[in-house]
Amino acid sequence: MTLSPVLPFDANTLLALAARLAEEAATLINDIRHRGFETIIKADRSPVTEADQAAERYILSGLRSATPDIPAIGEEEVANGLFVEPGETYWLVDPLDGTREFAAGRDDFTVNIGLVHNNRAVLGAMSLPAYDQLYTGLIGKGAWRRDRNGHGEITAVLPPESGLRILASRHYADDPRLKEWLAGRKVGSLGNIGSAAKFVRIAEGAADFYPRLGPTMEWDTAAPQAIVEAAGGHVLDEQGKPLRYGKPGWFNPPFLCTGRQPAGAHDA
Structure with a gap:
């Protein structure tokens, strides 16, 4: 945590x-x-x-x-x-x-x-x-x-051996960048849903990865990032650093939301 x-x-x-x-x-x-x-x-x-x-x-x-x-x-x-x-x-x-x-x-x-x-x-x-x-x-x-x-506490989990349970944006379901990102990774399942609901499914251990390749705003991510990180997960930018706030125009870069990861495994 x-x-x-x-x-x-x-x-x-x-x-x-x-x-x-x-x-x-x-x-x-x-x-x-x-x-x-x-x-x-x-x-x-x-x-x-x-x-x-x-x-x-x-x-x-x-x-x-x-x-x-x-x-x-x-x-x-x-x-x-x-x-x-x-x-x-x-x-x-x-x-x-x-x-x-x-x-x-x-x-x-x-x-x-x-x-x-x-x-x-x-x-x-x-x-x-x-x-x-x-x-x-x-x-x-x-x-x-x-x-x-x-009411109960939730925690993010390590990915299962069967492969990553990935959630992606419904609006960007056909984005070719998603296929590029998934190449070479062991995928157990891939689902597409809208909104910040993807974050909390990772926070509660129901999914493992959410790669966000399209644009978002800081108000989209502040609350869900706090919940994911409080649950033991991560929200990382393209350099593998935690997503931060106060950026020009409130714009976020692409990011990767993950569940728990072994030490040194942050690779956005």
């Missing part, structure tokens, strides 16, 4: 806040899903729905009310040109990751609330509204899942 950083705030209280807001936003999203919604295409050609916008307003309001000294940055506000100075510690919010999945009537979409400190994702809460699941993680302390069956 990654060592716990020294933090200038009560991390347990902030994790509980993020978890509560992620669950409440999940309820709001499910309500909108059940009654129907309109999908709009933004200037960058990505979709947005009423659920994205309502969930972000709710989450940001809750974060700013409870933690006024910690800036809160949301995907939709940034898309609308609102700039918030991040500072040393700040929230990153993706109110509905996997909007394409949501709009298509599929179930793999998430609510992501992550906290960044000194350019590192240190805690995260993610809800999966369609599955009634909540995942939380605090670096150096552990990661947990709560669902209809109860």
Whole structure:
């Protein structure tokens, strides 16, 4: 497990806040899903729905009310040109990751609330509204899942001898770079699902590798990275270094999300 950083705030209280807001936003999203919604295409050609916008307003309001000294940055506000100075510690919010999945009537979409400190994702809460699941993680302390069956700690695992259980983005399923990356590796299974749900399947030991070769934004990954690393996994850039935050334009490079790995095995 990654060592716990020294933090200038009560991390347990902030994790509980993020978890509560992620669950409440999940309820709001499910309500909108059940009654129907309109999908709009933004200037960058990505979709947005009423659920994205309502969930972000709710989450940001809750974060700013409870933690006024910690800036809160949301995907939709940034898309609308609102700039918030991040500072040393700040929230990153993706109110509905996997909007394409949501709009298509599929179930793999998430609510992501992550906290960044000194350019590192240190805690995260993610809800999966369609599955009634909540995942939380605090670096150096552990990661947990709560669902209809109860609450318990989760851990990433070493790959099985039968081969890597790989999850890849549904949107980039036909990307030739994925075939190049898989060449020479022993693959046990390959599945394609949308959204940050791939991260938590690795964090709970249900999968081993998620190679992300297409573009992502920092709010896509902050919460899930904290959960994966708290569970003993890794999120590495192309140089094999942990993915960091505060990059220009909030853009992430390609990265590799893995479960547990033997010492010296980081090879993105």
